[in-house]
Amino acid sequence: MGRHKNIARWVYCAICLLGLRDAPAWTxxxxxxxxxxxxxxxxxxxWSVLLCLFPAARQRESAARGPEVRREFPMTDIxxxxxxxxxxxxxxxxxxxxxxxxxxxxxxQLGLAALWLLDGxxxxxxxxxxxxxxxxxxxxxxxxxxWIAAPITWDANLVQHNLALVNTVxxxxxxxxxxxxxxxPTVKAALAVSIAWSAGVWWFGEGLGGVLNGGASPLNGAxxxxxxxxxxxxxxxxxxxxxxxxxxAARAVGAAAARALWAVLWLSLxxxxxxxxxxxxxxxxxxxxxxxxxxxxxxxxxxxxAAALTARHGLAASSVLAVALIVxxxxxxxxxxxxxxxxxxxxxxxxxxxxFAEAFGAIMAGGATDPNSGPLLILLALAYWPSRPVPAVPMxxxxxxxxxxxxxxxxxxxxx
Amino acid sequence: MPPAWLTGIFAATILAVAAISAARLxxxxxxxxxxxxxxxxxxxxxxxxxxxxxxVPGLATLPxxxxxxxxGLVTAWFAYQVAxxxxxxxxxxxxxxxxxxxxxxxxxxxxALLYMFLAETGQxxxxxxxxxxxxxxxxTLILIGLSIRDLDQLANIRDRPAGLAAVTVAGTSMPVLxxxxxxxxxxxxxxxxxxxxxxxxxxxxxxxFAGASxxxxxxxxxxxxxxxxxxxTIAFRSAGRHAAGRTPAHATxxxxxxxxxxxxxxxxxxVASRIVISVTMTLLLVLMI
Numbered sequence: 020m021g022r023h024k025n026i027a028r029w030v031y032c033a034i035c036l037l038g039l040r041d042a043p044a045w046t047x048x049x050x051x052x053x054x055x056x057x058x059x060x061x062x063x064x065x066w067s068v069l070l071c072l073f074p075a076a077r078q079r080e081s082a083a084r085g086p087e088v089r090r091e092f093p094m095t096d097i098x099x100x101x102x103x104x105x106x107x108x109x110x111x112x113x114x115x116x117x118x119x120x121x122x123x124x125x126x127x128q129l130g131l132a133a134l135w136l137l138d139g140x141x142x143x144x145x146x147x148x149x150x151x152x153x154x155x156x157x158x159x160x161x162x163x164x165x166w167i168a169a170p171i172t173w174d175a176n177l178v179q180h181n182l183a184l185v186n187t188v189x190x191x192x193x194x195x196x197x198x199x200x201x202x203x204p205t206v207k208a209a210l211a212v213s214i215a216w217s218a219g220v221w222w223f224g225e226g227l228g229g230v231l232n233g234g235a236s237p238l239n240g241a242x243x244x245x246x247x248x249x250x251x252x253x254x255x256x257x258x259x260x261x262x263x264x265x266x267x268a269a270r271a272v273g274a275a276a277a278r279a280l281w282a283v284l285w286l287s288l289x290x291x292x293x294x295x296x297x298x299x300x301x302x303x304x305x306x307x308x309x310x311x312x313x314x315x316x317x318x319x320x321x322x323x324x325a326a327a328l329t330a331r332h333g334l335a336a337s338s339v340l341a342v343a344l345i346v347x348x349x350x351x352x353x354x355x356x357x358x359x360x361x362x363x364x365x366x367x368x369x370x371x372x373x374x375f376a377e378a379f380g381a382i383m384a385g386g387a388t389d390p391n392s393g394p395l396l397i398l399l400a401l402a403y404w405p406s407r408p409v410p411a412v413p414m415x416x417x418x419x420x421x422x423x424x425x426x427x428x429x430x431x432x433x434x435x
Numbered sequence: 436m437p438p439a440w441l442t443g444i445f446a447a448t449i450l451a452v453a454a455i456s457a458a459r460l461x462x463x464x465x466x467x468x469x470x471x472x473x474x475x476x477x478x479x480x481x482x483x484x485x486x487x488x489x490x491v492p493g494l495a496t497l498p499x500x501x502x503x504x505x506x507g508l509v510t511a512w513f514a515y516q517v518a519x520x521x522x523x524x525x526x527x528x529x530x531x532x533x534x535x536x537x538x539x540x541x542x543x544x545x546x547a548l549l550y551m552f553l554a555e556t557g558q559x560x561x562x563x564x565x566x567x568x569x570x571x572x573x574x575t576l577i578l579i580g581l582s583i584r585d586l587d588q589l590a591n592i593r594d595r596p597a598g599l600a601a602v603t604v605a606g607t608s609m610p611v612l613x614x615x616x617x618x619x620x621x622x623x624x625x626x627x628x629x630x631x632x633x634x635x636x637x638x639x640x641x642x643x644f645a646g647a648s649x650x651x652x653x654x655x656x657x658x659x660x661x662x663x664x665x666x667x668t669i670a671f672r673s674a675g676r677h678a679a680g681r682t683p684a685h686a687t688x689x690x691x692x693x694x695x696x697x698x699x700x701x702x703x704x705x706v707a708s709r710i711v712i713s714v715t716m717t718l719l720l721v722l723m724i
Contacts, residue, residue: 201582315567383724
């Protein structure tokens with residue numbers, strides 16, 4: 020086999036492995052005699068194995084989705100030039116995989132993916148390649164117990180001495196997490212890695228979100244925005260423990276565990292709202308006023324209004340917030356209509372926090388590393404929204420079976 | 436700005452998209468192409484060239500004013516096409532997977548780029564800065580949404596199965612399962628340059644192919660308006676098998692060439708290109724806030 024063909028084949032294999040297309044037909048053709056056309060069987064064998072693995076994985080994914088539907092597309096006409104009679108050609112059926120229905124959990128996974136993607140892109144900002152970034156990491160250490168603070172300081176030093184490389188790796192990992200969650204074949208792997216990554220960042224990057232040093236507040240992203248990424252990854256894990264689940268977050272871990280996680284999170288937020296620092300007369304006001312710098316005029320105006328409203332009313336503002344958070348925490352244990360009201364309250368509170376306390380994650384001011392906790396709390400609340408009950412379908416004449424099968428080279432699936 | 440080597444990597448990535456867009460324009464013959472697909476490919480080519488110049492100043496090709504005019508016109512064209520699609524097929528068509536979605540993506544990309552050219556006010560250090568960062572934030576969210584949606588669909592977009600073709604001549608549909616050699620590609624008739632002579636029949640499994648008469652002309656490409664890529668290539672595997680009757684080398688070459696063209700013009704390439712552009716443009720916006 021010529022050298023150029025060999026190179027072409029390698030490139031082709033790489034494209035296939037990247038998932039940009041199906042594996043070439045000759046990979047699966049049993050009648051194809053490789054010995055005739057390739058100099059050595061050992062040359063093709065490893066690639067064939069790899070190429071076979073990828074479609075196999077995709078078939079599993081496809082089987083999990085259920086049977087696909089054959090759809091007909093009209094084809095355009097072709098007018099042939101050179102004075103010949105116009106030749107009207109139409110293709111018949113075009114077999115394409117119809118995108119599976121976007122269920123609530125997949126939609127939420129995509130929301131999570133979007134936030135990871137935004138995180139990754141924000142991590143590439145110029146500010147992250149300056150000493151300011153390593154300093155911001157180091158600032159999370161003070162006030163934490165020694166065994167928590169020491170690794171944070173070590174990490175900050177590591178980042179400072181290898182700033183460009185380490186930050187690029189951080190940003191790329193987060194970008195890939197977003198891509199991985201959005202790309203269906205890699206969703207499980209990406210969610211698993213995102214849980215581990217979030218735990219690491221929560222410790223080394225956020226100093227446990229200020230939970231142990233008294234700096235945590237629901238208004239500044241407590242208990243650490245990145246912890247919410249891990250929680251969402253866990254709740255949106257593509258597995259079904261109970262069927263039908265009362266809400267999307269219950270599908271993977273069960274309703275009881277999901278409700279318990281929700282209650283712990285929101286009750287902890289209520290607790291942080293009432294810590295001495297946060298209920299101080301100027302506690303809430305100071306936190307909001309600090310976000311004003313660098314924001315566009317209209318955002319700064321909103322923050323000024325919110326700061327003026329809470330000036331010297333820190334205790335009242337914190338108390339109202341804490342009560343709302345407790346209602347939200349316990350709301351998921353109530354019957355569906357009351358639970359919906361509590362979730363609606365959660366959506367409103369999360370949106371208010373994101374706009375008036377977090378200034379949209381300070382993205383417009385530049386230098387933000389993530390969109391902060393507001394959008395994550397919104398996603399979380401949506402994950403607990405009660406599902407519509409599935410109507411029972413009467414089966415006449417015995418149950419029908421959907422039998423997916425591999426139908427030749429196209430590997431189409433047909434309902435029998 | 437991040438290190439020059441990093442922006443260089445991103446610039447190289449989108450220049451690869453430029454090369455793909457150019458190759459698509461070349462590979463799809465003018466007389467057989469969907470004009471919308473050609474125009475979106477051209478716009479994509481312009482977009483990535485302009486983006487490369489923003490990421491790496493050394494790659495800047497035209498002055499800022501010229502790019503502003505170009506993208507003003509292209510954005511207006513996309514806006515017109517999107518409005519027409521929405522009027523004809525409903526607003527939901529824009530969220531679908533056909534050419535309407537391609538137009539919507541093109542509009543978002545070109546409008547974001549136009550904003551960047553219009554709002555670039557000066558330099559902070561060695562980095563350009565955008566005025567009205569609210570628009571940058573809004574475009575960032577839109578582009579991330581588009582790229583996530585594309586990524587979600589990428590695994591489900593499947594090119595036409597290589598072994599299956601179906602041809603209708605004069606209203607009669609004749610499916611051809613070329614991989615198994617089931618009945619025939621009767622694409623005879625006047626006109627098609629690749630089908631000057633009838634194609635008598637493909638062999639049944641295990642039967643040596645003895646059919647004749649598919650000329651060595653390029654394999655047919657048929658514009659496929661509903662496909663995300665705008666193009667569809669019918670990969671008549673039978674042609675490869677026809678070649679197999681001559682020499683194995685010819686078979687490999689014919690099949691490989693057809694497959695590569697199919698990949699190039701296929702919807703997956705289109706969607707992958709859109710994802711790269713969306714993510715890189717999001718990065719540009721965030722860097723310039």
